[in-house]
Amino acid sequence: MRVAVADVGTNSSHLLIAEARGEGGGYRVLDALKDRTRLGECLDAAGNLTREGEERLAAALTHFQALGAAAGVPEVQVYATSALREAPNGPEVAARVGERTGVYPVIISGEREGQLTYLGAAHSVDFGADNVLLDLGGGSLELARGGPERAEDVLSLPLGAIRMTRAWLHRDPPSKAELRALQDAVRSALAPHLGRFWVRPGTHVVLSSGTAEAAAALLAARGDTLPPSVNGLTVTTADLAALLERIRGLSAARRIRLPGLERRADTIVAGLAVLHAALEELGAERATVSEGALREGMLIEELGRHMAYAQGLSARQRSVLATAERFGANLAHARHVSALARDLLARLEAAGETFPPEARSLLTAAAVLHEVGQIVVQSAHHKHSAYLIRHAGLRGFTPREIELVAQLARYHRRSGPKSSHPEYAALPAPDRALVARLAAVLRVADGLDRSHAGEVRLHNLTRSAPGWTLTVSGATPLDLAGARDKADLWAREFGPLTVLERATPEGILGA
Template sequence: MREDTAMTFPARYPGAMRVAVADVGTNSSHLLIAEARGEGGNYRVLDVLKDRTRLGECLDAAGKVTLEGEVRLQRALTRFRQLSAAAGVPEVQVYATSALREAPNGAEVAERAGQETGLYPVIISGEREGELTYLGAGHSVDFGEDNVLLDLGGGSLEFARGGPERASDVLSLPLGAIRMTRAHLRNEPPTRQEVQAIQNAARGALAPHRERFAVRPGTQVVLSSGTAEAAAALLAAGGGRPPVSVNGCSVNTVQLGALLERLRDMNAGSRARLPGIERRAEIIVAGLAVLHAALEALGAREAVVSEGALREGMLIEELRRQATYVGGLSARQRSVLTTAERFGANLAHARHVTELARDLFARLVQTGERFPEEARSLLTAAAGLHEVGQIVSQSAHHKHAAYLIRHAGLRGFAPREIELVAQLARYHRRGGPKPTHPEYAALPPADRGLVSRLAAVLRVADGLDRSHAGQAHVRYLTRMPWGWALSVSGATPLDLVGARDKADLWGREFGPLTVTASNR
């Protein structure tokens, strides 16, 4: 009974879908595991984990992440993977922000972390970070027709303006609390001149963009950051016990200025004894100085604090993406999804490989390649099930997948179709089809050709998500005199290597394939 429950628990419908997301910041890294509740991005938090990686402390003179920083990052990702796996979520979507974004070796550090831990941190732009944070904040506080969000991290400060649903204008400035602490604070407690230097730097950086984010009649200003939450808790406590949650609390700009002056007069030890400040005592002064200067520059008299931020936005986006995917499935495809869940497949990876395989297939057809009518459906099923064999073992999981598919009781498929799907999954990795393979040799000639050609597509699609980051997308596939040119966007270095390594069968069936990355 327990085994059946474990195998079928990750539900097939948005009402009980589970998702895990994590963000890697300059000061700390966070994991959030949640379960969808109904529609519209509603969810219930199942577990959270915060790891104070403090990558901002692990930068050398050239701004590169040091070996100590790599160790901290990999340790955090390992813990995230273990906790999410225990919650029945095999995949964690990881986004990295300012620390890795600005480090000259950030991409290399992310790739090594992915290889070591199995979780690949996708480095996102400041604008993308702002969009996702706006989405997360909008599900934590009630957004009106015009909202301006300030999200302060360790390395950067994001501004986002928009309506109830999404941000329409986003800006990222290098004004993070850790960055400004390291750049301007030399004394303990900090001097007024040092704090003034931080505020002047914030005003100067914002000045060219002030009109874009200035407060207008009816504008709601929202703060999203650990600094803002800590300040709101101190102001709400008034010397007593701080509230359990400050989400939705209003903070007055004048009060923030007075709190900044109060904290500036204290040394780090004294600040650390204040509730909620313990672990940010060294950076709270710089963080408050930036927020106070920015609010004044924008003409904001008060702001609302949101506890929803980047990872909540990531979570909502992923839940919506999965709900859309599931909602668009046919009954036959739902049978594939049920089987994939039953065997604990990585659904996010399976979904993305399916999308890539369909895209590659469609572009082949557009160039004049001919396939039987059933080909797309068979490819879709195989892409969704190609890794189910990992429930048996990682080694030879392609062979285990073929066995499980044959005996899984897929609904809506004829016996011949099930065998073709099984063989496609069998050849998604390692060696391609050979006449010496008994099951392959037993197929009629037309089916052997179909398996080989569709397996070639599946292998490249799987390679393009080698990192399991779910970011690679096909820009174009062009037939050339010498073969094929495939351009992809969003691919990690590991994805590019994966696609090139697995293009061998494609070369045999269609001609040589060259895979290149595009920044567009």
Template sequence: MRVAVADVGTNSSHLLIAEVRGAGGEPRVLDALKDRTRLGECLDAAGNLTPEGERRLREALTRFRDLAAAEGVAEVRVYATSALREAPNGAEVAARVGAAVGVYPVIISGEREGELTYLGAAHSVEFGPDNVLLDLGGGSLELARGGPERAADVLSLPLGAIRMTRAYLRADPPKGGELRALRAAVRAALAPHAGRFCPGPQTRVILSSGTAEAAATLLAARGDEAPERVNGLGFPVAALGAALERVRSLPAARRARLPGLERRADTVVAGFAVLHAALDLLGAQSFTVSEGALREGMLVEELERTAAYVSGLSPRQRSVLATAERFGANLAHARQVASLAQALLGGLEAAGEAFPPEARSLLTAAAGLHEVGQIVAQSGHHKHSAYLIRHAGLRGFSPRETELIALLARYHRKSPPKPSHPEFVALPPEGRALVTRLAAVLRVADGLDRSHAGQTRVRSLERGAGGWTLEVAGATPLDREGMEAKADLWTREFGPLRLVLAGAGILGA
């Protein structure tokens, strides 16, 4: 099994492609790519991402998509952080880039970013019973506290290295007053929350991010010779203070010649100052550097999701998974659509709609295989999917069940079942009714992951006097559009379907 994940930050974007062989196996990195998108320098006076920033993002995700495809990975999971999160037009840019490239950058909160970064760091260095993580990006500083693997408390503050450089450090090298003002701003922002993150005697303090790695490289270097890896290296906080004093007096051109600072010379003074001020305020005495961060956390989470999905499959559903892999289907999308379809079916049944016992298994199989026809062609792939399913040799399914699965895949998009379709008409009446009703569910489930972002979760499905109300969380604008465009058959079979975002109002019918 192969997966590809990428994070889009204020300073740079990173792709990670990994493979796991066997249940419980350790991931093996196949390839990685870093793109210095520098979105932080592509903001207008109102904070909107400029056309130049959008171009850089589009080109970076195109490269990520192409490299992943070359490694046999159909989908790249992309999370965007501070730059898009805070830009007023961030969601619009994400939607346009997603539509153009076929890779949708999901904008995540600072808290979600901190949780994933903590997970990635915990799989890179040894965490103890109590740990405090500081992750400094270009736009924000995340602090997280938790146990050996998961964060229990996360805080995100707008104290990123690029942001603070622009706000406070105008001279080169920075003036003493500028640096004092920066440090005061860090202390003022963190002080109200310090009690949550002050380390105790047994607390491990971890730093992650490019700035932290640059500091570790500079501190561990022998002359001009930099260490190959800094993961797991520990230093006293005083050493970081000394490194700050060393770089603050140098102009950027001279800083760039120091080990580890070649590509961070313009922001490293602010970065070191933010980290040192935060550590000093918290009362930390030492820290350990982790090379694992957000994208490593994304990788761990994606593998955990897939492992949980596979472990819950019956033997014949494992045959479905093997068939999907054989035809190069997008397994992450298939898994998401199957999960959404099961939730929708459960909601229908809870509301009194009757389905035969086989319905859930057939719907899950069709969700897993609905896009296998793309190996033939994108155009008409629903018809190609039906043909491949009929002839794939699915294990554990009878010829009748295989035909029902094929027809469900056939009707996941485009035309709904019609009397002019010979394979559909050939079914007995109960078979036609089952295919039509399950296809209505599959179409809505597929629409709810139109972005292939894998973020939509069904909260509830309730029937009222005017039809059905579906409450979801995490849906992107493209997912919402996808659901509304594919609710036609549901409306015909069950009644009107209205979509509600958790904490928001009704979006459409």
């Protein structure tokens, strides 16, 4: 299995393409790319992303998608952080860029960003029983505390290197007074949260950011020769203070000549000042640098989800998964749609709707295979999916079951089942009813992952006199629109469906 993930930050966007190795969660990196999108400099007076910023983002995602396709990955999963998260027009920009490029940048919260970065760092350097991670981006600083694998507490503060440079450093080189004011602002922002992230005896402190990597490289450099990697290197708070003082006195023209700062000379002073002040305020004397960050966390999470899903399948459903992979289907999307479809089916049954025992297995197979026709053509891929399923040689299914799976996939989009469709009309009446009802479920499940973000969770499905109400969380505006657009067959088979987003308490992890 191959996976392509990318994160869109305030300063740059990063792509990572990797291949799973064995069943232990390991992977091999096939390709990586950094694009200097610099979205932070493309904000208007109201904080909206400008047309220039949108063009930069679209160009980066188009390039990422092309590299992913060349590596045999059907789709790149993209998470957008501070720049789009804080821009008032961020959701609109994400939707437009997704429509233009076919890659939808999912805007995630600072807490979600911290969780994934913690996961990526935990697989890059040794974590102990108690760890505090500081991840500095262009727009925000994330702090996370947790155990060997998972963050238990995450905080996101608007203290990113680009943001702090613009807010506090107006001279070149910056004055001591400017630097002192910047660090005072960092300490003030951290003060209310010290109890949550204070460094105790035995706490392992980890830094994850381009600023931290650049600082560690400069401290470990021999002349103009930088170390090939800084992953796992330890830097002391005192060393960072000395490096900050050294760099602060240089103009941008001189900083750019330092090895490793060619593209970071304009933000390195603010970045170092934020990290140094934060470490001091938290009581940390030293920290370990991790090169693993958000995109590595995304990759590890995606591979873990896929392994857990595959292990829970029956032998014949594994053959379905192998078929989907053979035809180049987006396995992450297929897996999530199948999970949503099974959940919807179970909730319908709990509400009194009856289905035959085979319904769950047929729906799962159709959900995994519903987009395999895209290997032929995008525009009518639902019809090609049905054809490929009929002739794929699925193991463990009877000819009747294969035909039902094919027709379910056929009706996951566009027109619902009609008596004028020859293959549908040829089915016995009970099978026609089953296809229509299960296709209604599949259409809503597919709509709920229209963004291909894999974040939607179901919470409640209730029936009342006007119809059904489905409450979900984690849905993007695109997902909600997708589910509502594709609820037509559901309305015909079960009654009108209203889809609502559940409000998530801010700062609650895993809600």
